[in-house]
Amino acid sequence: MNYGAEVEVTIARVRAEVSRLHAELTRYELVIWTGGNISARVPGADLFIIKPSGVSYDDLAPENMILCDFDGVVIEATPGSNRSPSSDTAAHAYVYRHMPEVGGVVHTHSTYATAWAARGEAIPCVITAMADEFGGEIPVGPFAIIGDDSIGVAIVETLTGHRSRAVLMQNHGVFTIGADAKDAVKAAVMAEDVARTVHISRQLGTPLPIAPEAIDALFDRYQNVYGQSALPTSRR
Numbered sequence: 164m165n166y167g168a169e170v171e172v173t174i175a176r177v178r179a180e181v182s183r184l185h186a187e188l189t190r191y192e193l194v195i196w197t198g199g200n201i202s203a204r205v206p207g208a209d210l211f212i213i214k215p216s217g218v219s220y221d222d223l224a225p226e227n228m229i230l231c232d233f234d235g236v237v238i239e240a241t242p243g244s245n246r247s248p249s250s251d252t253a254a255h256a257y258v259y260r261h262m263p264e265v266g267g268v269v270h271t272h273s274t275y276a277t278a279w280a281a282r283g284e285a286i287p288c289v290i291t292a293m294a295d296e297f298g299g300e301i302p303v304g305p306f307a308i309i310g311d312d313s314i315g316v317a318i319v320e321t322l323t324g325h326r327s328r329a330v331l332m333q334n335h336g337v338f339t340i341g342a343d344a345k346d347a348v349k350a351a352v353m354a355e356d357v358a359r360t361v362h363i364s365r366q367l368g369t370p371l372p373i374a375p376e377a378i379d380a381l382f383d384r385y386q387n388v389y390g391q392s393a394l395p396t397s398r399r
Contacts, residue, residue: 178225181212193271200249203344204266215246257315267344269351272336275358280331289370294378295385296353298326306333329354
């Protein structure tokens with residue numbers, strides 16, 4: 164399907180970016196085997212790119228990333244291929260339809276964060292890194308069946324009005340959102356890191372809470388002052 168030269172160039176760029184970013188999931192040990200996925204919105208079109216289902220991370224390449232519309236319908240797969248998109252495609256599509264500020268979605272079963280999800284317990288904000296990145300706790304979304312948009316509905320309902328870019332889906336794993344796919348990957352990496360640290364702290368005793376006003380101040384500084392250039396999203 165021809166979307167015009169400018170959009171076609173953008174689609175090619177997003178394919179390459181999504182393919183490349185999957186290596187970050189294995190680099191940070193957030194996935195095993197073929198589990199997990201990344202998607203990215205195609206700027207300027209109601210389309211997104213997502214990983215194919217059940218394909219080894221070693222075999223991922225820009226040309227086998229799958230183009231879908233916001234209903235999760237495959238628009239373009241690998242030419243001559245009958246590969247299906249990720250089993251989480253409907254959930255990603257729902258997020259893009261209902262959260263226009265989101266440019267990327269990531270799903271992992273990273274060990275420590277998923278352990279919190281298995282208990283159905285939010286990760287409390289007891290370290291400054293959490294205040295910086297998530298603006299408070301990482302919340303828990305309800306149990307939802309894989310395959311339709313139920314997970315997407317739960318992600319949107321849980322994160323709407325919440326500063327966290329990560330949600331622990333009960334008994335399942337972690338979903339993160341971001342201004343773009345790289346931003347969502349960063350949130351997934353940070354979610355696992357803080358999940359591990361807070362878990363270890365609880366083995367040593369009772370973690371000390373951070374005052375809400377301090378969380379607010381830390382979040383504002385990190386999102387709007389820290390680094391070389393602050394580009395806050397509409398959610399921050």
